[in-house]
């Protein structure tokens with residue numbers, strides 16, 4: 269199918285998207301849902317209808333459950349859904365990160381078996397990278413996978429696994445050869461989250477939510493066929509997934525938007541503080557940053573549309589998101605005063621200011637911290653010298669990382 273649409277095709281597809289959205293959109297009230305369970309039910313129902321209408325997984329092949337359309341169609345869909353609020357937010361990891369990895373690196377069997385139910389939202393997937401001793405430096409991971417006949421045996425622990433308690437499958441990276449240097453000797457796997465040997469424990473968050481988890485594997489057995497990509501080349505795949513993650517986090521939306529600034533300008537106007545020159549200056553900074561973030565996202569999306577795999581530029585969008593989050597937090601406290609400290613739910617409903625402000629902290633950490641994004645931008649976008657690496661050429665088994673640091 270041609271990547272360029274005629275004006276008529278564009279208008280026709282736009283009308284189809286709009287018609288679907290007008291008939292099926294809903295408002296996701298995630299703040300009353302500490303475990304995301306209610307909103308996941310709504311999201312899955314929405315996604316199922318989308319699949320039925322032939323609009324789910326727009327750019328993926330029909331053979332794998334997608335709509336088999338082009339990036340140009342995808343752009344139109346994003347523009348239209350952007351007018352309706354984040355209905356499929358609970359699928360950001362499943363669709364924004366796990367799905368492209370399956371599509372790019374999965375075997376034919378893995379793609380036909382797993383992609384259709386992922387695309388339709390029947391199955392939801394999580395990402396299991398971080399460990400207690402391996403976050404920014406995720407290549408220090410210690411969860412191991414050992415081949416035993418036709419099965420891999422997994423032992424270890426992951427942490428911060430978003431929505432693991434509601435997921436059917438997870439993409440896991442584990443160490444398969446500790447005699448190699450740390451970035452080698454890692455492989456990627458598909459894990460059935462409903463296996464009884466997989467234990468998921470909730471983490472309680474500062475905002476009252478429990479959206480992410482610790483995940484423990486004790487002699488978890490998975491078929492040899494669940495290896496994604498070549499054995500011991502998982503780091504290459506993990507890096508690709510992190511790039512997709514930064515794009516998924518930092519490049520949402522479609523056009524130029526400044527929703528946070530609009531919301532806060534509205535709040536300051538209602539409270540009569542909009543005439544304060546200092547506040548106006550900070551609101552203008554937020555407005556400008558949101559505009560810049562939208563432009564960076566538009567460029568990333570245009571690159572994807574042109575067939576470029578996501579590169580380190582995704583870190584720019586992710587970092588802009590974190591800068592916006594900090595400005596939103598500071599402005600919420602400045603405008604709402606005590607109301608942003610009082611715990612939600614606010615009497616009579618209304619905006620959940622404290623919850624929103626507390627939630628902004630995650631933008632600096634999830635998907636790689638601000639410092640790590642700056643390192644990536646420095647090294648790989650600006651071409652600055654790389655950080656010195658003390659573990660270069662050292663076999664993983666000889667490194668003092670995680671619990672290994674307690675030895676010898």
Ligand SMILES: Cc1cc2nc3c(=O)[nH]c(=O)nc-3n(C[C@H](O)[C@H](O)[C@H](O)COP(=O)(O)OP(=O)(O)OC[C@H]3O[C@@H](n4cnc5c(N)ncnc54)[C@H](O)[C@@H]3O)c2cc1C
Nearest residue numbers: 395396397398403404428429430630633634635636637639
């Ligand atoms: C909301 C949320 C959802 C998440 N979801 C998932 C998920 O679904 N799956 C998953 O696998 N993980 C998930 N994570 C984990 C996330 O990827 C890690 O928290 C993140 O990579 C940071 O790792 P860490 O917490 O171990 O911090 P550390 O790596 O220990 O970092 C601690 C501090 O040191 C700084 N630092 C570390 N290295 C450097 C360096 N080289 N240069 C400069 N500063 C440095 C960091 O910036 C940070 O300030 C999630 C996190 C959050 C907040």
